[in-house]
Amino acid sequence: MGGAGQYQPLVRRGTEATSTRVARTNKGGRQQVKLVIAGGYPEQQLKALRAEFPTVNFVHAPTPADVLREVPDADALYGWGAVNHEVLAVAKKLKWVHGPAAGAEWIRSVPEIIDMPIQVTNGRGAFAATIAESAFGMLLYLTRNLGIYAENQKKHAWAPAQRAAHVGLSGLTLGVLGLGKIGTAIADRGQAFQMEVIGCDAHDVARPSYVKRFWLLDGLNEFLKSSDVVMVTVPITPESRGMISATRLALMKKCSYLIVVSRGGIVDEAALPGFLHSGHLAGCGLDATDPEPLPADSPLWDAPHTIITPHTSGWSTQTSAAVVEVFKENLRRFIAGQPLFTPVNKKLGY
Incomplete structure (x- = not known):
């Protein structure tokens, strides 16, 4: 088994991976993705992401109100439990949601997402x-x-x-x-x-x-x-x-x-x-x-x-680093219009 941060492509049972290219361009003529990061996120990590992915417009939305304001024209959304009925109602351009946790049971609280053209990924493998x-x-x-x-x-x-x-x-x-x-x-x-x-x-x-x-x-x-x-x-x-x-x-x-x-x-x-x-x-x-x-x-x-123990079995410095790597691999593929790395079967909820 590989150590934390080493990954192989995953195939999820019953999941049909789809690809979506983002048409928005920046001033340099390159494709640009608007990705909303919901909730708390370390500023240093955010700076590193912006440096590594210059064609992505990372928008930090610390509060639910911030998410609702920013998500209508967003291509992607990252966050722990960031998706609710209100968000989906206004997220007209949303194509991808990434939840960094290993579980994705939150999907059952917003069943309308199952039939929406929104891909869902999680932090599977990092933990x-x-x-x-x-x-x-x-x-x-x-x-x-x-x-x-x-x-x-x-x-x-x-x-x-x-x-x-x-x-x-x-x-x-x-x-x-x-x-x-x-x-x-x-x-x-x-x-x-x-x-x-x-x-x-x-x-x-x-x-x-x-x-x-x-x-x-x-x-x-x-x-x-x-x-x-x-x-x-x-x-x-x-x-x-x-x-x-x-x-x-x-x-x-x-x-x-x-x-x-x-x-x-x-x-x-x-x-x-x-x-x-x-x-x-x-x-x-x-x-x-x-x-x-x-x-x-x-x-x-x-x-x-x-x-x-208080649901901390997945906590470690290795896990934290691996969670970021899983997210970045999904983001690379999303930008390139390739099948995503850790797709969730929305009907199964995992």
Whole structure:
């Protein structure tokens, strides 16, 4: 697997890539694109973009009112959650929206965009390495009792946990639910830990040769029964919401581990504490919950053998750099009228 910032062309299932040339020209006779950047954006990065793409008119629109004012004659729009009904109603020339996040569930809040001639891209691939590292950080925290030792260290206590309480990863079966970019990065690391890797996905995706078994979603129950560790990387969709119900949690192996690094709401979070208190699950790592922030009175905070992080599994300096590179590659292709780099299937929402 390549490091952050190294990319290969992606083909999304069910996505027909289209190209659009922008006809506006500047004083030098070159094609010019008006690209609105919504929300906060570092001025230094904006200067760098202007220097690298002189034919692009980058317009910073920090507030929603600024976006509404600037978007009517814009060719492209960049931003976290910048698109709403009001924006689409006035964006008569808009041809491309780029959301720098890995997810694109915002599309379901503006379903009219599906039939509009607007291409959508996301930051797919930029987050994979760091999220995979975070997922294994959570797993090792649980299997090696690092939480216990961190507390003992505060007490200056040299107090080994019981030998049986320590679990090695070699030989365990890692089940990856969702074999996209993030899921594949997790599978790569599982294979490096000498785990047996199995997978499950909504589509018959291309997958590494070391994935020993694979199921479509109609085999999800068997997948859960077969896994010592389940890592959830699927996007949140109407189909995936509540996918791992209390009934399916009960199918998981006794003393197995569950790690969620994509979105909350896929696992029945109300049922989850009971499986942890009973010992049916040996541990759980959650980087995403529903809702977010997780309410202070949620039973998940006090569930045993649980680590919760505030949706930060994708944060790193490498990710930040990779997010910019993905955006720039899409922009290069947009200017050239080529198929975009990370197209989102608007009907599927990913």
